[in-house]
Amino acid sequence: MAERESPLVPVYRPGSHGNFAAGAGVRLLETRPGSIVQAAAWPGEERRLAAAIAAVTGLALPEGPGAGAADGRRAAFGFAPGRVLVVDQQDGLAAMLSGAIASDIGTVTDLSHGRTAIRISGDKAEWVLSKLFAIDFAPAAFPSGAGRATLHHDVSALIQRTGERQFDLYVFRSFARSFWTMLCHAAAEVGYEVA
Amino acid sequence: MLIACPYCGPRDVAEFTYQGDANRPRPDPASTDLDAWNDYVYQRANPAGPHREYWQHSGGCRSHLLVTRNTLTHEIAGVAFVRSAPVPATKPAPAAPRKRPASRKAKP
Numbered sequence: 546m547a548e549r550e551s552p553l554v555p556v557y558r559p560g561s562h563g564n565f566a567a568g569a570g571v572r573l574l575e576t577r578p579g580s581i582v583q584a585a586a587w588p589g590e591e592r593r594l595a596a597a598i599a600a601v602t603g604l605a606l607p608e609g610p611g612a613g614a615a616d617g618r619r620a621a622f623g624f625a626p627g628r629v630l631v632v633d634q635q636d637g638l639a640a641m642l643s644g645a646i647a648s649d650i651g652t653v654t655d656l657s658h659g660r661t662a663i664r665i666s667g668d669k670a671e672w673v674l675s676k677l678f679a680i681d682f683a684p685a686a687f688p689s690g691a692g693r694a695t696l697h698h699d700v701s702a703l704i705q706r707t708g709e710r711q712f713d714l715y716v717f718r719s720f721a722r723s724f725w726t727m728l729c730h731a732a733a734e735v736g737y738e739v740a
Numbered sequence: 741m742l743i744a745c746p747y748c749g750p751r752d753v754a755e756f757t758y759q760g761d762a763n764r765p766r767p768d769p770a771s772t773d774l775d776a777w778n779d780y781v782y783q784r785a786n787p788a789g790p791h792r793e794y795w796q797h798s799g800g801c802r803s804h805l806l807v808t809r810n811t812l813t814h815e816i817a818g819v820a821f822v823r824s825a826p827v828p829a830t831k832p833a834p835a836a837p838r839k840r841p842a843s844r845k846a847k848p
């Protein structure tokens with residue numbers, strides 16, 4: 546497999562930045578998953594798709610819009626009717642899903658090289674993301690495991706809450722450097738640590 | 741203005757793309773009825789009040805939606821997936837009588 550180079554390399558500066566005198570409000574990390582895959586069900590095949598994803602990943606997807614699950618290594622969430630983003634830190638997920646999702650259930654699209662995954666965590670994560678996206682990040686409206694499709698100034702983002710104070714963001718690779726830079730600017734006020 | 745996407749919930753209008761009047765019956769693609777195509781492409785009822793229109797949640801789930809919006813108040817009376825909504829079956833009333841363009845006249 547081709548070696549992947551992060552688009553964030555020129556702007557990725559590990560360490561503490563911004564107003565961190567009282568402690569960093571958020572921690573930013575590029576998670577660099579080996580696999581980012583979109584799975585889509587034909588109309589009426591959504592449950593069979595969820596069952597196939599569960600068989601491959603071990604993640605039980607709750608029903609309903611935006612529902613998802615994450616176990617630290619793998620993650621999956623709905624972001625549109627019949628569409629699920631499935632992520633694995635290891636390579637090879639697209640082939641495994643293709644084997645489990647027959648052509649009468651739906652389709653599998655490997656986005657691993659087309660998306661950049663960014664994790665934001667910490668007490669101020671909701672605050673920082675609320676500056677960028679016009680959606681409700683409160684836990685009651687955006688529970689753990691759930692996913693959302695939204696955008697900031699025409700940069701599309703898929704967002705999953707993967708912890709009480711943690712979100713994983715997936716943005717187009719070609720926009721990732723610009724988005725990362727903006728995220729750093731938004732986080733400067735609360736202080737941020739790049740891991 | 742907020743549009744309550746049936747999948748994503750209420751979202752800012754900036755996430756949506758307007759796709760036009762949802763009251764137009766599209767002629768059969770094989771049709772050569774110029775008046776029917778002229779109505780489809782150009783003629784609009786342009787009501788001051790409730791209006792059925794297509795929007796796409798292009799900045800979210802990318803679903804195509806049928807929205808009933810009041811053009812005076814922007815109040816939204818309903819949002820549904822286009823997939824589950826009925827296609828307009830009847831032609832809207834013609835706005836005004838019109839002449840055929842000169843270029844369509846039979847040549848002597």
Ligand SMILES: [Zn+2]
Nearest residue numbers: 745748797801
């Ligand atoms: Zn939507």
